[in-house]
Amino acid sequence: MFEYSGGHGRGGIRVDAAHQWVSTTAGRIAPDPYSWMQAIHWVGGSGLYTPSRTHGPKWGETTVRIAQEMAALKECRPGVAYLARKLGLSERTVQYHLDMLREAGLLVYRVKGSRITGTVRQASEFERVIPAEFDTALGIRTVGEGVQRRPVGIAEEHRKTIGNLAKKAARKVRRKRSRKSSSARSRCTPMQGGTSGSSSAAGTHSPSESKLASGSRKSPTPKKPKRARRTLNRVGRRYQLARELIQQVRWLSGASTQRIAWIVKDVADAGWTAHEVIAWLDTTPEPEHGTRRPSGLLGYRLKGVTGMPGWQTKDQRAAAVETIRESRRAERDRHDRGPAGGWDMSNCQEANSPAVRRIYSEAMTEVRRVLQQRQEQEAPVEELFTIDSTAPQTVDIEGFSRELVIDMRAAAEKDPAMVLTTIDSIGERDARRLYTNRLVDQVLADHDRAGAAV
Numbered sequence: 023m024f025e026y027s028g029g030h031g032r033g034g035i036r037v038d039a040a041h042q043w044v045s046t047t048a049g050r051i052a053p054d055p056y057s058w059m060q061a062i063h064w065v066g067g068s069g070l071y072t073p074s075r076t077h078g079p080k081w082g083e084t085t086v087r088i089a090q091e092m093a094a095l096k097e098c099r100p101g102v103a104y105l106a107r108k109l110g111l112s113e114r115t116v117q118y119h120l121d122m123l124r125e126a127g128l129l130v131y132r133v134k135g136s137r138i139t140g141t142v143r144q145a146s147e148f149e150r151v152i153p154a155e156f157d158t159a160l161g162i163r164t165v166g167e168g169v170q171r172r173p174v175g176i177a178e179e180h181r182k183t184i185g186n187l188a189k190k191a192a193r194k195v196r197r198k199r200s201r202k203s204s205s206a207r208s209r210c211t212p213m214q215g216g217t218s219g220s221s222s223a224a225g226t227h228s229p230s231e232s233k234l235a236s237g238s239r240k241s242p243t244p245k246k247p248k249r250a251r252r253t254l255n256r257v258g259r260r261y262q263l264a265r266e267l268i269q270q271v272r273w274l275s276g277a278s279t280q281r282i283a284w285i286v287k288d289v290a291d292a293g294w295t296a297h298e299v300i301a302w303l304d305t306t307p308e309p310e311h312g313t314r315r316p317s318g319l320l321g322y323r324l325k326g327v328t329g330m331p332g333w334q335t336k337d338q339r340a341a342a343v344e345t346i347r348e349s350r351r352a353e354r355d356r357h358d359r360g361p362a363g364g365w366d367m368s369n370c371q372e373a374n375s376p377a378v379r380r381i382y383s384e385a386m387t388e389v390r391r392v393l394q395q396r397q398e399q400e401a402p403v404e405e406l407f408t409i410d411s412t413a414p415q416t417v418d419i420e421g422f423s424r425e426l427v428i429d430m431r432a433a434a435e436k437d438p439a440m441v442l443t444t445i446d447s448i449g450e451r452d453a454r455r456l457y458t459n460r461l462v463d464q465v466l467a468d469h470d471r472a473g474a475a476v
Contacts, residue, residue, distance in 0.1 A: 034070040035126055035155055042124045043131045049151035050164065050171040055093035058150040059191035060184070061128060062089045070155065071126045078118045081126075084111065085119045086195045089128075093150070101135075101145040110197070127153035160184060257283075259290045266296035267320075271303070277316050285321045292328045293336060301343040302327055381433040386447075388422060422456075431457055434465075441465040 041047055052058035065071050066081055073080060087109055092100055102120070106113045123129040128151060135146035149169075157164060161177025176184060254262060264282035268274050274282065283290075289299055306323045332338050422430075434440045434457050441462055445453045454462045 035065065035153060036071065036074065037125055037127045037153075042129075044149045044151075044169060047127065047130045047151055047169060049127050049130070049153045049169070050157075051169045052150040052152050053172060055150070056188075056191055058128070058152065059089065059093055060187040061152045061156050062086060063187050063190040064156055064159075065126050065128060065153070068159070071122075073122050074125060075118070075121070079115060081122055083195060083197075084109075084115065085122060087197065088116065088119045089123065090195060092129075092148070098148040098150055099145050100148075104145075127151065127155070256291060260284075260287050263290045263294070263296060263299070267299060270296055270300060274316050274320065281317045282320065285317055286324065288328050289324060294328075294339065298333075298339045298343055299324070301339075301346045302333065304346060381429045385422075385426065385430045388426065427456065431461065434461060438465040438468065442469065 037047070044051075052061070063086070066086065071081065088105060091105060091108060092098055102113050102116050105111070105116045109116075120129065124131075130149050130151050131146060132149045133147040135144040151169065156162070157173070160180040160183060162173050163175040164171040164173050166172055260283040261279060263286050264279050267286065268277055268279065268282060286294075286299065303320075303323055327333060332342055430440075441453060441457055442465060444456065445462070450462070
């Protein structure tokens with residue numbers, strides 16, 4: 023603690039109620055909480071302030087603790103009840119210390135809270151200020167007018183004092199524990215009870231020599247048996263199924279586990295697995311008008327599924343899942359019939375729609391014409407008859423008419439096999455230029471998914 027003798031006597035700082043407002047104070051607004059805490063410690067150590075009350079608590083550790091809480095607030099608007107609950111004090115004690123901070127010129131009202139009975143009580147809004155006596159005592163030079171003054175320098179002889187205040191401001195003041203409570207926690211209570219100071223080890227007995235010689239493996243303190251693994255109850259099974267569906271169903275990623283668990287409660291209670299639910303989802307159409315969230319789509323598709331014929335028992339669901347897998351395998355076989363799993367022109371199936379067949383025939387004719395034209399321009403004459411027509415070639419897509427490209431994309435939307443055949447014929451790069459990246463990515467993803475499901 024340091025003393026200050028700068029022309030002020032005891033009781034040299036005392037701000038009356040009329041000057042405890044931001045519009046009437048003689049101090050300046052603290053530029054930051056750290057500087058304000060320096061002023062707090064200076065007032066407490068200088069002895070220039072004495073409370074006007076002759077009763078109640080005095081300036082001390084509790085005052086600094088309350089100031090620390092207020093310095094940590096972004097907006098200095100603490101309620102008395104909040105400070106009392108946070109610091110373990112009574113509301114009356116908090117009010118006393120707030121009064122002392124205002125009397126010392128460290129705290130001023132910006133807005134005074136309301137205390138009208140029957141209405142919501144509003145907390146007072148304060149402004150942290152540094153009293154003018156602090157600047158005078160430490161020789162701090164300021165610029166500006168009124169409460170917006172800001173410091174620009176300090177007298178050389180007071181730099182050590184401001185350094186000591188900085189150390190105190192950086193140190194966190196905590197509530198001290200009483201000796202009575204700490205000694206009660208550290209005292210060791212004998213096992214037999216009572217308050218005797220004798221050691222508790224005096225009542226223990228060594229085992230007899232006969233027991234030591236017997237080699238008995240029975241421990242006097244047997245280990246507790248390991249707790250059996252808990253089985254999931256009904257709610258646990260719902261949440262487990264919800265988590266599995268969120269991980270495995272792509273359009274459910276990011277959905278709320280609680281919401282999905284509530285939606286699948288019927289199928290979870292009936293013993294459905296995630297594979298069975300996914301198999302059922304593949305057999306049901308999406309709503310015509312769409313849905314706002316994935317959970318709504320899931321609820322629409324699972325409505326009444328537990329009573330559907332062929333899906334009521336575990337054996338029926340297993341047979342249905344196997345049937346769907348077989349259909350996927352057959353679909354993959356239709357698209358992948360090469361000797362090594364590859365594609366060539368012989369693997370292409372003719373489309374069912376006459377319009378699609380016509381568009382595809384015109385497109386392939388145009389492709390062959392462009393390829394032939396490029397071969398004639400770039401290859402030597404003796405190599406024209408040795409070009410492998412099945413190898414992917416580079417095609418100038420810009421030579422296609424706009425109407426042809428539009429018709430080809432519309433036909434590929436109806437028959438994705440056209441995309442796979444075009445990739446094998448002219449390469450993936452030109453196929454993406456012709457059909458767009460979105461359509462090619464979608465067809466390739468569906469093709470890979472069908473292969474992985476087998």
